[in-house]
Amino acid sequence: MVDVAVIGAGQTKYGNHALGLKGMWAEAAARAFRSIDGDFSPSQVDEAFIGSIAFGGAQLGNTAALLTEHSAMDGVPVRRVENACASSGFAFRDAWMAIKSGEADIVVAGGIEKMNDLTPERKRYWLGVSGDTEWERLAGLTFPGTYALMARRHFHEHGSSHDDLVNISVKNHLHGSMNALAHIQKEVSFEKASNGFMVADPLTLYDCCPTSDGASCVILAADHVVREFTDSPVWVLGSGAASDHLALHDRPSITQLRATVASSNRAYKQAGITSADVDFAEVHDCFTIAELMATEDLGFTERGTGGEFAREGRGILNQGSVTINPSGGLKSKGHPLGATGTGQVVEVFKQLRSEVESERQVRDASIGLTHNVGGSGATCAVHLFGRERR
Numbered sequence: 001m002v003d004v005a006v007i008g009a010g011q012t013k014y015g016n017h018a019l020g021l022k023g024m025w026a027e028a029a030a031r032a033f034r035s036i037d038g039d040f041s042p043s044q045v046d047e048a049f050i051g052s053i054a055f056g057g058a059q060l061g062n063t064a065a066l067l068t069e070h071s072a073m074d075g076v077p078v079r080r081v082e083n084a085c086a087s088s089g090f091a092f093r094d095a096w097m098a099i100k101s102g103e104a105d106i107v108v109a110g111g112i113e114k115m116n117d118l119t120p121e122r123k124r125y126w127l128g129v130s131g132d133t134e135w136e137r138l139a140g141l142t143f144p145g146t147y148a149l150m151a152r153r154h155f156h157e158h159g160s161s162h163d164d165l166v167n168i169s170v171k172n173h174l175h176g177s178m179n180a181l182a183h184i185q186k187e188v189s190f191e192k193a194s195n196g197f198m199v200a201d202p203l204t205l206y207d208c209c210p211t212s213d214g215a216s217c218v219i220l221a222a223d224h225v226v227r228e229f230t231d232s233p234v235w236v237l238g239s240g241a242a243s244d245h246l247a248l249h250d251r252p253s254i255t256q257l258r259a260t261v262a263s264s265n266r267a268y269k270q271a272g273i274t275s276a277d278v279d280f281a282e283v284h285d286c287f288t289i290a291e292l293m294a295t296e297d298l299g300f301t302e303r304g305t306g307g308e309f310a311r312e313g314r315g316i317l318n319q320g321s322v323t324i325n326p327s328g329g330l331k332s333k334g335h336p337l338g339a340t341g342t343g344q345v346v347e348v349f350k351q352l353r354s355e356v357e358s359e360r361q362v363r364d365a366s367i368g369l370t371h372n373v374g375g376s377g378a379t380c381a382v383h384l385f386g387r388e389r390r
Contacts, residue, residue: 003389004099005226005233008036008219009342009349014334015183016116017213021059022070025050025112028215028339029071032108035349036219037230042072045219046104049095051081051088051111052338055126056118067112071217076108082338084130085286087111089341089372089381092218096239096383099222106225110217111339123211130375132247144208144287146248146376148200151289154255155202160307162194162202165288167310169193169206169331172285175317176328178360183212183334207288212334216343223389234352237273237367238384240266246378259380260297260371267369267382268299272390275299279365280323280351282344284373284380285330291315294371295324298382318363326351326360341372341381348385 010031012024019027033040050064059066064080081091088111095109115123127143136146154160170190176182188206196204226233242262245251251258268274275298283298285291292306300322301309309315315324327333327347330340348368350356362368370383 001100002102003223004096004220004236005223006218006236006345006349006385007221007226007229007233008032008040009217009346010035011181011216011339011343011346012214013181014212014214014336021067021112021114024114024213024215025067025110026070028110028217032217032219037232038228040229045073045076045106045108047095047098048073048076048078048108049081049091050078051083051091051341052113053082053084053087053126053129055113055115055337056122058114073108083379084374085284085335085337086341086372086374086379086381087338088216089370090241090379092342092345092383093239093241093381095220096236099220105222107220108217109220109342110215111342112215113336113338114213115211115336116213135247135249142200144200144203147287147289148203149248150254150293151202154289154293157255158304158307160292164292164307164310165207166190166193167313168285168288168291171313171316172325172329172331175326175360176332178357179328179333180357182328182332183210184328184332203287203289209286209330209335212336214334214336214339214343216339216346218342218345218349232353234349235386235389236383237386237390238267238271240264240270241381242266243379244377246375248376255293256303257293257297257373257377257380259377260294260373260382263380263382264298264371267384271384273367273384276321277367278322278369279367280326280362281369281371282325282327282347283329283371284340285325286335286373288331290373291324291329298369298371317360323362326362341370344370344372345383352385352387
């Protein structure tokens, strides 16, 4: 089976975007195409996979076909991938598999979401569609409420506290303040983040990611054509995916995402590495408790010690053994649902090629990880990337 590399990647700025779906996708795709070192034409793309929840229902059918025609990929086989917030993480995995199987040489993976042209009431509706409709949504459980339950249980079982979550918020705002593409580009003090408006006890405004517009696009290539386009590819070392029960009450524990554990273990095994070899990770911090749990589930710290990991600042840029969310994460960079997974890949691609702002460059980085979760953890995709082919 062939090896796969990322040869180009680009995204829009996340936030309140003036452009609609077509314009945002065209911008992200154009940036990805321009990032390729050699001559490249969109007509060379063999397949395309675009992740989107189709938030708001503006274009529920044939979303992907609508977008590719606005990025000079007319006639390319394309499909929309939907797996809640992990939609484009799975789109990336589908693209990787298309090349690994030998059916394609060049494949586009991307994601998009337009979230901020709805009323607050409609936003709340669409933000809840990824939970169990019968037992969670109709019972009144909100998305913040779901993660609040996880946080309270983690506090109870492992002695973590809201202060640990505040440290995560402060860190990600620090990283995001240096990212020109981030939705929220400002630092937040510990005091301010400690006293935010209560959303779902114990989670405050500063524990929650923003609702963002945005698009991201990544170009993958088979090993035998990579050098036609770039001398500095970023190799996909491993890919893992898994799923779990959708409703929290069906899971044996709500302080661990089994889909994250399983998908990361598969990715590590495939790459022939362990979590200790990872220099930095873009993890799915839709809420601060999600990042705390991810550091445990991905193996960066022992189970139950995620609070200690955050408290000691071990994920801060270039201060510990692994930097967590140098982009600012979903908390600061933003979370345009369908675009998040491949947006994480854009960050890893740029970090490994030393193309991010110098003040937030992960020092001597050679291996990066992306962790993209759907909903409250029912789906998860983890990918590993390296500067060197293995």
